[in-house]
Amino acid sequence: MVFCTRVGLTDDDKILAEMLMRFSQEKLAPMAAILDRDNLSAACHLPALAELGLTGINVPEKFGGVALKPASIVLAISIIAQGCAATASMLGAHFLGTDALLLGGNDAQREQFLTPLAQGKGLAAFALTEPGCGSNPAELTTYAMREGDYYRIVGGKQFISNAEEARTIIVFAKTDKNLGNKGISAFILPRDTAGLVIDRAENLMGIRGGKAYALTLDCRVPASNLLGNEGDGFKLAMKVLDNSRLDVAATCLGIAQAAFACATEWTKARMVGGKPLNMRQGVQWTLADMGCQLEAAWGLTLQAAYLRACQQPFTMAASMAKLFASEMVNFVTDRALQLHGGYGYTQELPLERFVRDARIMRIYEGSSEIQRTVIGRLIAN
Numbered sequence: 001m002v003f004c005t006r007v008g009l010t011d012d013d014k015i016l017a018e019m020l021m022r023f024s025q026e027k028l029a030p031m032a033a034i035l036d037r038d039n040l041s042a043a044c045h046l047p048a049l050a051e052l053g054l055t056g057i058n059v060p061e062k063f064g065g066v067a068l069k070p071a072s073i074v075l076a077i078s079i080i081a082q083g084c085a086a087t088a089s090m091l092g093a094h095f096l097g098t099d100a101l102l103l104g105g106n107d108a109q110r111e112q113f114l115t116p117l118a119q120g121k122g123l124a125a126f127a128l129t130e131p132g133c134g135s136n137p138a139e140l141t142t143y144a145m146r147e148g149d150y151y152r153i154v155g156g157k158q159f160i161s162n163a164e165e166a167r168t169i170i171v172f173a174k175t176d177k178n179l180g181n182k183g184i185s186a187f188i189l190p191r192d193t194a195g196l197v198i199d200r201a202e203n204l205m206g207i208r209g210g211k212a213y214a215l216t217l218d219c220r221v222p223a224s225n226l227l228g229n230e231g232d233g234f235k236l237a238m239k240v241l242d243n244s245r246l247d248v249a250a251t252c253l254g255i256a257q258a259a260f261a262c263a264t265e266w267t268k269a270r271m272v273g274g275k276p277l278n279m280r281q282g283v284q285w286t287l288a289d290m291g292c293q294l295e296a297a298w299g300l301t302l303q304a305a306y307l308r309a310c311q312q313p314f315t316m317a318a319s320m321a322k323l324f325a326s327e328m329v330n331f332v333t334d335r336a337l338q339l340h341g342g343y344g345y346t347q348e349l350p351l352e353r354f355v356r357d358a359r360i361m362r363i364y365e366g367s368s369e370i371q372r373t374v375i376g377r378l379i380a381n
């Protein structure tokens, strides 16, 4: 697949793609099955990701990043995900945290907390979800009380990617219990803060190297760790999620691309009834449907990236890209496994892992139902 010929990608992207494809195939892909089987953290790849500048692709040079344009970020994440979806997911969670600092922080906060993260000196995490609420943050119950020059944050969080491995966690808490979304504020919580307890990692179905943890909080942070003003947290989270939905869509593109490549190779080589499987019309139709879905998801994702680059509103475009790409990757990985027959169902081949890795994409960072709600509301209004 020639990436630079896609709308919105340039010759520079071709060079980026070739460099990243080598890294993804030589370093990430061989480890992907091992991380999955042994339930190991993809954070083992952090030094290599940092060396390539990948930990700061969303951050301006002034704050230690390499500031790629949105379409190039999509391309980069998709190539990482082709080699290892768990690594792409871990990076996506890192971008949630670093985007929150970039979009919500002042320059002093960015210099102190964002720069080392962009340079890959540690991972970021983003703690919005709680045991009692995921889809509707207005219901979150973690509370932050001002105590002199500090805030005391008390509560619990659930499914927080990178929390254990993180250097810095962005925590969302209510500063006013009576205000729903408008009472939510965002805080910078260094990982070593006293009173932060991180439970063991969840035993996940897929992206097993992208670790997610439950947190218990009874901590104090300096008042200067508040991002923006009290009550700004919900708007900030929504802005960050607009960006991250493109990152999830890009991860879907990468997993699907890997599964599609396996399917085209396998059906070329596999002989059934004296001819290659891909000479059967039924198989060609399946490959055609997979290719169409994949290309359509690329189109929606790059369109959203284009709007973001032009600083146009892109909430609906990002939700459409995330919704379509996450449904697409479940379809493409399922069909790719089917084309491999019984071999696809074994752990000798990566197809069953692709299917498991794909499943979370319809759930996190706004489930498919929530994306439909966002898109539907924007269409109706």
Ligand SMILES: Cc1cc2nc3c(=O)[nH]c(=O)nc-3n(C[C@H](O)[C@H](O)[C@H](O)COP(=O)(O)OP(=O)(O)OC[C@H]3O[C@@H](n4cnc5c(N)ncnc54)[C@H](O)[C@@H]3O)c2cc1C
Binding pocket: 093, 126, 127, 128, 129, 132, 133, 134, 135, 136, 158, 159, 160, 161, 162, 204, 212, 360, 363, 364, 365, 366, 367, 368, 369, 370, 373
């Ligand atoms: C591996 C993993 C990593 C994660 N990483 C992070 C992270 O780093 N940070 C973080 O903050 N969170 C993270 N999450 C949490 C994730 O974003 C939530 O699980 C997700 O938003 C859904 O919330 P929930 O699990 O509470 O489900 P619920 O909100 O309880 O929803 C349950 C079901 O009901 C549906 N539903 C909910 N509301 C509606 C509605 N109004 N109409 C129709 N259907 C509805 C949902 O789509 C879903 O299918 C992660 C989760 C996982 C599994």
